[in-house]
Amino acid sequence: MTEMNFAEALVDALCVAMDADPKVSIIGRGISGHGAEAGADKRLVPYGDRVLDPPTSEAAVAMLALGASMTGLRMFHHFGSGVFAFEAWNQVVNEAANARYMSGGRLKSPVTYCMFHGLRQGGGPQHSASPHGAYAHNPGLEIVMPATPADAKGLVLTSIYSDNATVMLVHPTLLALRAEVPAGDYRVPFGKAAVHRQGKDVTIVALSRQVTEAMKAADILAQEGIDAEVVDPRTLVPLDETGILASVKKTGRLVIADEGPSFGSASEIAAMVAEKGFSSLKAPVARVNRPHTPVPFSPEMEAFLTPDAAKIAAAARRTVAA
Amino acid sequence: MTEMNFAEALVDALCVAMDADPKVSIIGRGISGHGAEAGADKRLVPYGDRVLDPPTSEAAVAMLALGASMTGLRMFHHFGSGVFAFEAWNQVVNEAANARYMSGGRLKSPVTYCMFHGLRQGGGPQHSASPHGAYAHNPGLEIVMPATPADAKGLVLTSIYSDNATVMLVHPTLLALRAEVPAGDYRVPFGKAAVHRQGKDVTIVALSRQVTEAMKAADILAQEGIDAEVVDPRTLVPLDETGILASVKKTGRLVIADEGPSFGSASEIAAMVAEKGFSSLKAPVARVNRPHTPVPFSPEMEAFLTPDAAKIAAAARRTVAA
Amino acid sequence: MNKQERLALFECMLRIRRFEEDVIRLAMAYDYVGRQHLYIGAEGAGAGACLALHKDDVAHTTHRNHGYLVARGSDRMAMFAEILGRDGGTNKGRGGPWHICDPDVGFHSTSAMVGGSIALAVGSAYGLMKQKSQAIAVAHFGDGTLDEGIGYESLNLASLLKLPVLFMCENNAKPGQRPSSMLAAKHLSHVPAALDIPTAVVNGANVEEVHAAAQKAVAHVRSGKGPFFLQADLERWPGSHQVHAAFPTGVTDIAMAWDSSKIDGKHADWIKTYDPILRHAKTLLAESVATQDELLAVDQRVTADTTKARETAEKSPFPVASDAAKQFA
Amino acid sequence: MNKQERLALFECMLRIRRFEEDVIRLAMAYDYVGRQHLYIGAEGAGAGACLALHKDDVAHTTHRNHGYLVARGSDRMAMFAEILGRDGGTNKGRGGPWHICDPDVGFHSTSAMVGGSIALAVGSAYGLMKQKSQAIAVAHFGDGTLDEGIGYESLNLASLLKLPVLFMCENNAKPGQRPSSMLAAKHLSHVPAALDIPTAVVNGANVEEVHAAAQKAVAHVRSGKGPFFLQADLERWPGSHQVHAAFPTGVTDIAMAWDSSKIDGKHADWIKTYDPILRHAKTLLAESVATQDELLAVDQRVTADTTKARETAEKSPFPVASDAAKQFA
Ligand SMILES: Cc1ncc(C[n+]2csc(CCOP(=O)(O)OP(=O)(O)O)c2C)c(N)n1
Ligand SMILES: Cc1ncc(C[n+]2csc(CCOP(=O)(O)OP(=O)(O)O)c2C)c(N)n1
């Protein structure tokens, strides 16, 4: 265990994988973003041309990664912002997602597509998307959203060693988050939620940066005598339905905190519980999402749209009171 | 009123719009598909170069439509299969969707993007997507899914005269469906569900081709003494929440029939009701979707995955028994 | 080229033709067989290129894929079975006609998206280069691929990184019909040339010309000099975009190479002057490389093999429907 | 070119420079101001091209957009206000610095996606042509756009349909730094040339050269002959990709054009030999088109206007936060 920030944990995972396996190969730059944590990427320099800095051709580069993965390389391709990856939508959701299944299992596609998502302050209408729900909607992809430095490391390593195409979404505001991270080849299993806080009154299922906000909300709620359980699915596909249902069974109440708009991840989690955990529910499900609108640049407007601890706490209060 | 098939109704709407307004302009070919209904497109021939047959460059062509719409043309762009439109994902969900809002309302973007979706028998892994849920996840777009010839005509005309970017998804197996269609400039409002059948025991919310299947299911159920109400939202964005909630309030039970996989439209409708109509619900919500998997070519496997009347009826029975 | 090689080209082309004819028969017999994009008429390009490759060279193909797989020796029974969605298919029935995958003979993913094959082949080339393989990658694609931005991006990537990839473009964008591409370039090959990729253009109906050019191109790529763009110009077979299964030019009778009275119908001209198989047969006869009987014997063998493969496939079982949502691990 | 025109080019460039300097000041003062992509150092290209346009010509720009808007007379107060996210901004604060939109002076959507502006401009050209307008469309974009497939597709569409669009490419992909494009083409302009689009290449630091070439290119496009590709080669301003607001070359003092003792710092060389504004000032002085005092007077006016616009914007209100989800109808 060493304390490091999320950006360092991401890069540490890549170094561990490259050291252990000559077939691991990386595409992209700015894996640690463009902010104060960007220096973490320096650890990649000694790996030379195992880290490819590609042209601004997202579609062809995504296919380069996929095609190379079919020859046996384990590819990790960072797109930068998730909206840049939109240029490679067909390549990720229709080519990579289907590749293994449609070959009848004859091909493997060990490729990981990583990208930033989220309301990041000043991203404006074109740079603020949180597309994890839309990716999860396309069968064949594994969808991964680390919320802590340790999970960042453990999920990167599991992604790299998965023989399926994986999409990982990172919130840039998490890059600075510091915590203990296990050393070496640490892997976090897919499909296993993390319960960050036990509670009995209400379940808060939170994704990515909203895990931090949910933990803050739980602190606020605790002062009011509301005992919240905070559950982070960590992977959307596969989704730990059992873990989520068990928590809702205990608390009877569900709040979902996610930056994505409607028709997305929070919708799926709510629907799944309304189907399979209906008898546990004592109150309406509540979603804390960004409203269904393009994202304005103006800072106060953006803040108005952004899910946060206060909004999560308010939803939890309503749910508990219902 | 004239009886015509869905393909003819689509084309009729385009002709009505082009006759009334010289600014209406079309891009694409095969609007009526490649099957027995393809002949309907012949009515477009006399419009000459108001119908552009473009190169296989989905991204640039989608932007051609968007850019032209900003100069005052009302553009209708048919992509062919929805998976081809994946090549223009960024252009539709990040450029067109944001254009009007991000200009502070100074630009209009009267562009309609039309495409086929769905399990169409033999489409296999790469040609069977139903991406309406993923489109709906991107704020700024209006999402339209006609299920009848009259709605096809009325929704095309409303789309063309909308000043926002609109995405319309058509199931190719609907093209042959025949019914009465109003003459002239007939428009169907966005955000207003159609109740195709009144019932008191269970609400079936169905989309696109599943409306036909839901009506068949309702017939089957009627013979068993179950009185199903069939509701077609017709537009996903805006969604007629009031109409859906009113139906669920009456029946207390909800089945959603949609070809899309999870993390999509059915998820959103289920979640919305679990939030806003929870007190009406007497039983778990049930979704009839395609399972979360790439789509195999093999015909019996594809049939196994495809939502149909029998599966809808089975879900309704379970719900009523719960 | 020696006799054996020239006959091998003939046999390879004929194998493709007989295969595709049986695909039409299947499409007539089974209504669920997907829309067919047949390789008839393009055999000169496919056979000429594929016989210049090594077994471990990695190819990616488009929707019009059967010809290459047959040329490189994929099991035809398994190919037919795939087209029929059977469990014994190359892809266990999951892929269907557009996605036939056979890594054993060098075929990785086949994409039915225009622009898919070229981009994946660039990826294979990257993977092969990083793993210091002697194999090269091949992108089989049509002129339509250069309409797509990803086609251009892929050419650029290959040129930038000097990747070992052969771009094998089949250009059937001939005037008269709606072309499969709409490119403002005066010549397709100006696009790769602008990106500093060496190019050559050959007549796709002349299998020996294609083969010689492909051998040169492959040698260039294999020697580490980077990509090469080989363009075979083709005339579209009249049934090449058929929605309903049909034999517009009829079943090929090899005797048409010496007895033109057997040729008739609306497309007699195509058969007489264009058909790359008959053309090669005529050359072999004219240059006394083979006799009519030798050619007929090859045909008999190929036809028998093909029929047997098809019939076996037709009898093979479907996968268990309820396994549809099971993923491969 | 007469004195008035040559001075207009000077004033236009200076207006852009003073604007961008104030953007840096704002970025230092307000932490929420988005990442800035400034037009400093490229004024020769922007002013040279924009002054060759008519008011109703429709332009689409990239993330590096301020210069064009200033050049064509967009209200600088509203531009500053937009950069500050204020209600009085060009886009009511919804767009921010990357998306400034001002149809009144010919600016439709500004896209911050590489490849966005070129593709939208092709669309505008299509719309203008269909409506038989005399106006033309202009795509302002950087070399990076030719990395993206959509850039290539857009060139092809314009050439195929003979659309009235000027492709105005600013190429700052100079060796030494990480370039903003990675193209295997020996020259960028080989790409449009392969697609049969006429091209010209000019030195973007020489505003008069750019302007003359732009006038010719615009005349070609306006006469209905189809698209034209004009490439201005530029040297990147040291702060052109700044994440944190800074003045790497300092605030421009026009007197540097005649008094080089005022030039110092790490980037003195760039200022002395490259700065397009000082370069033009020197020409105007050397050719006795203007005096030092005249130039200083222009600067005084421009600086005062700019400051006033900025200060007004800083005092202007934010939009009501709770209106964020309201759509425009
Ligand atoms: C991205 C995408 N857009 C459109 C299509 C539809 N489509 C199928 S085949 C084809 C033409 C392809 O032409 P070409 O590559 O030259 O092959 P050909 O059929 O001429 O052999 C098109 C446009 C597709 N498959 N993928
Ligand atoms: C589709 C997409 N991919 C990546 C980016 C990230 N990006 C922002 S600016 C830039 C470089 C653009 O280079 P160029 O167009 O030459 O403009 P310059 O900054 O050199 O003026 C890139 C890659 C983007 N905005 N959009």
Ligand SMILES: [Mg+2]
């Ligand atoms: Mg072709």
Ligand SMILES: [Mg+2]
């Ligand atoms: Mg540049």
